[in-house]
Amino acid sequence: MAETLTSTALTLKDIAREAGVSLATVDRVLHNRPGVRPDTVRRVKAAIERNSFQPHVAAAELARGRARRFAFVMPSGPNPFMQQIEAYLGEMSAWLSARRLNVEMVATDVFDPSALAASLEALSGDYDGVAVVALDHPGVRAAINDLVDAGTKVVTLVSDVPSSRRHHYVGIDNIAAGRTAGALVGRLVGQRSGKVAIVAGSQGLRDHAERIFGFNQVMATEFPDLGVLPVLEGRDEDDRSEQLLARLLDRHADIVGLYNVGAGTQGVAKALNDKALNDKALSEAGRDKQVVFVGHDVTALTRRLLLQGVMDAAISQNPGHEARAAVRVLLALARGEPILREQEKIRIDIVMRDNLP
Amino acid sequence: MAETLTSTALTLKDIAREAGVSLATVDRVLHNRPGVRPDTVRRVKAAIERNSFQPHVAAAELARGRARRFAFVMPSGPNPFMQQIEAYLGEMSAWLSARRLNVEMVATDVFDPSALAASLEALSGDYDGVAVVALDHPGVRAAINDLVDAGTKVVTLVSDVPSSRRHHYVGIDNIAAGRTAGALVGRLVGQRSGKVAIVAGSQGLRDHAERIFGFNQVMATEFPDLGVLPVLEGRDEDDRSEQLLARLLDRHADIVGLYNVGAGTQGVAKALNDKALNDKALSEAGRDKQVVFVGHDVTALTRRLLLQGVMDAAISQNPGHEARAAVRVLLALARGEPILREQEKIRIDIVMRDNLP
DNA sequence: GGTATTTTGAGGTACGCAACTCATTTTGAG
């Protein structure tokens, strides 16, 4: 009837007795300190295994004395998504200080590889852990590897550098995100035929490129009747995105779907809106005439657009989850605890009007 | 450039000095122990506020000595969703034992109010926290309130009893889930016209009733052209669901959408499949002819159906998240820590083939 | 005023581990 998931509490002393050694030796083994014969190490580890001993987190934390320092290296400039991550870190402040964790924000120009690399190098030695919104570039990769070699735990956030030796990536699979967007656009367009437009920040950005790749993959295989127009590069700027899109809508009257890969949402929405008003003036166009609009991230703006019905779905990576996961992962890494992969995995959320968080 | 989110570490001793009292008095105030003049209480609390003092979690945990005991009261019987929750709790076992937390599973017949109430009463006094998959019934409500009065922290899991004094509910808003399902069915059906079927376990179950309510709400307001057929009650059994649905599909050739509210998915899929084969024999029916099928939860079965294209979308509440959130909330309640609402909120996930977790 | 009662201070112990010192034993090389 009642089945227990945890064993009784053993202490280091019990392990020492079990292994027939002293507390000091167990401590040496546990912390990879030198001066223990390989055979003895084996005996101690066996005793730990046999009893599935877990050091008491609270005791360990209390004993080590000094607080841990983590740094978050984030893009400077007004990126609403990044601001949300910061805000959620702020909400954790009580949680953090109850655990004597210091989290510091470091702003840097993420799009300048050498500036980013310099910011990272500057952290060396002073921090137990670093979370960084990274750019995949050789200089950045080297800086990350240097941090890792110095014993700092490194987590890439939102944007990964897979070729580095970072300990963990907290973010979504952008190819899968693009595929999801493609499936949504295709399915929501339904029976209608026509063309699909893509607005991105830049195809040079790794995450944007991956999303576009995934999107095209699905369109090609599952919705071959929908022609995909060349990608517009709006540089994540509202004005530019609006102009480019407006021109495209002018030239192609048969656009039925739109995928906005990055930011610049305001401009995209405006261009779409102008077209809708225009259409309405010409004839009575209902939902059937409307362009299916799928974008990314739930912000104040996209939330409004979803509620108004201008936007049909947002692909979202939960910024709160990302902020908390980054902290938890850094903490687990620093403590040498296992990471709960399921918990820290960032999922691709489909957000429509009725499941707005 | 580098902005810190956490303050320097104060201790109780510092607070005592600040307030001009002894450590013992601070301790009395902190734990609501008697024997302190109201005026002194105020002074101490002011000092705590002023310095935004947070007791060191690790020290507190270490000092209290005894381990905490939590109980999970779950339905007996082979419910895949509940089994997933148990499995995820199992994955946490290292995490739990490192914190000296004991989690015990208690199986009970959740559909029998008096049995459930009895199970809850039996836990009284022995546990620091209880998570329960509850049934909204006066007897159960009373049992929950008794536990709360006895000082046990109580969290309802998956299914809520809002009228009780439980401390927290870990689960989704089922009305919103139903609305989401409705929006999906409506949008995915697209231009086609026809009828929509609903298969539920029972309209007597609170969560099923709420989902149906939300579903109908959206259908009535946003997709008035789609007629909703009376709810089939399959009792979450495969055979019964299949038979009922097969008969309905026979009678109504124009069914274009289906919402499966609960379990019995295997049977529902079989009935749909038989119809599809039948249609194919009569004419060449592509995707356009297929019934849009939206259901709940990602299990081995629904995963397969999504991949096969039989099912179009699953509304999912992440069982791993629910398991971990329940533990974290119970722990925070027991410690008197604030709850990170954002973190513990269970979201309504839309899962389609391309964002299968 | 004196007594009972309440409030406060002072101090100790324990929790489990990290990190350290120093003495002692064991081992291996010559």
Next chain:
DNA sequence: CTCAAAATGAGTTGCGTACCTCAAAATACC
């Protein structure tokens, strides 16, 4: 066998809090 080096034991201290006891001081009551 001798001696240095390596391995191990034994012990201490401190982390910040909970929880407890006992005495002293302050206050309330008659």
